[in-house]
Amino acid sequence: MNCRHCQALLSPLRDGDLVGSEAAEVTSHVGSCAGCGRVRDELDRMVAAAASLASPAPPDALWARIEARLDPPVRRPSGLRALLTMPRLRWLVPSLAAVSLAAVVAGLAARALRPPAPSDDVLLRDAQAQFGQAEEHYLQAIADLRVIAARERDRWPEARRAAYDQSLAALDRTLLQHRDLAHARPADPDAQEQLFGSYRREIALFQESLLRSAAVDP
Amino acid sequence: MHAVYQRYHRRVFALTARIAGAQEAEELTQDVFLKAFRALDKFRGDALLGTWLYRLAVNAALSHVSRSRDRRKVPEEVLESVPAPPHPSAVDGDPRIRERLEAALRELPAGYRAVIVLHDIEGLQHEEIAEILGCRIGTSKSQLHKARAKMRGLLGPALAGERSDGNGNGNGNGNGNGDRRGASEL
Structure with a gap:
């Protein structure tokens, strides 16, 4: 084996792609040839250095930019729509429509409240009334979904039931805390948004659980 | 998502x-x-x-x-402007070799660059690289070996550094033609 041939096979040898007599021949040649040994060392150093290169870091705001470019149907994909297309769950439509309405009303009210104008009592009262209305919608939707989920729950495997119970209990606890806070500070938009966030998370739990249930047994 | x-x-x-x-x-x-x-x-x-x-x-x-x-070509001067590391034993830990490696990467043809990035930098296996590149596993391997050869050619002086082969001539070989050949022969 000459050096030219040997050096052409050093990279395959390094990666374990050479076997049998060819591998033995290259190894033997490198062991006795300082030039080829040096080429092998250089190759090793180069590959080691490549492996040690630090990855370029993506900017922190990258996800926000991607999210901003997502089409609405992609950003809010199938959750509610998927539920509504399942025959067994179609009668959920009124509750889920109420949820959507509540979200819109809550959004409008939040806009009216932030920043609150101390001199504009009318605006403040109006916003609080809208929050109250939104909360009613949320509570009604949650009550309906809770009943449906409780009915479906009996059909779930033990482990899923336990996980669901645990998640729901944790969300209920948080929701109560946020509700107390929001009611104690009716003019505080952060407290109101926190409360509605809790409502939405609980609704999302019901929605996800029901979707899974329907996917297993449509 | x-x-x-x-x-x-x-x-x-x-x-x-x-x-x-x-x-x-x-x-x-x-x-x-x-x-x-x-x-x-x-x-x-x-x-x-x-x-x-x-x-x-x-x-x-x-x-x-x-x-x-x-296309942003990295002129040879850019590679030359990054000093070679003083001694090969320090190569892996020396930031200068990594700088030269980054510069040499940009010099490689894009296809070679892709396979080196996927295998040697990101550590993917040829099976997955072949899936990613839409080629056979054998093609992925042969492209990698060619890419490394090209890369070594670009990095040659940096990799050789001030190394001597320990017997004073740096050209030892087993058959009388052991002069250091171009990386394209790797």
Whole structure:
């Protein structure tokens, strides 16, 4: 084996792609040839250095930019729509429509409240009334979904039931805390948004659980 | 979707940055994830999803490179301006070799760059690289060996450093033609 041939096979040898007599021949040649040994060392150093290169870091705001470019149907994909297309769950439509309405009303009210104008009592009262209305919608939707989920729950495997119970209990606890806070500070938009966030998370739990249930047994 | 992004965005960004350039990486990464999210329902299983995303990333980067009219060539002077490390034993830990490696990477043809990035930098296996590049495993391997040879040619002086072979001539060989050959023979 000459050096030219040997050096052409050093990279395959390094990666374990050479076997049998060819591998033995290259190894033997490198062991006795300082030039080829040096080429092998250089190759090793180069590959080691490549492996040690630090990855370029993506900017922190990258996800926000991607999210901003997502089409609405992609950003809010199938959750509610998927539920509504399942025959067994179609009668959920009124509750889920109420949820959507509540979200819109809550959004409008939040806009009216932030920043609150101390001199504009009318605006403040109006916003609080809208929050109250939104909360009613949320509570009604949650009550309906809770009943449906409780009915479906009996059909779930033990482990899923336990996980669901645990998640729901944790969300209920948080929701109560946020509700107390929001009611104690009716003019505080952060407290109101926190409360509605809790409502939405609980609704999302019901929605996800029901979707899974329907996917297993449509 | 955010979970998918969280899991894969670093590597997608790194692939696009290394293949197409750091300036282009953010835009390309956005395009990759937007394209992926719009077709996400086609995929089942995490491994396939990752491979598919990397394939989108590599294709986007390679397309960008081939479209780009003002391909950023790294002139030889840039490589020369990064000093060679003083001694080869320090090569792996020496930031200068990494700087030269980055510069040499940009000099490589994009296809070679892609396979070196995927295998030697990102540590993917040839099976997955072949999936990503849409080629056979054997082709992935042979491309890697050629890419390394080209890379070694670009890095030659940096890798050789001030090394002597220990017997004073640096040209020892087993058959009388052991002069240090071009990296293309690797």
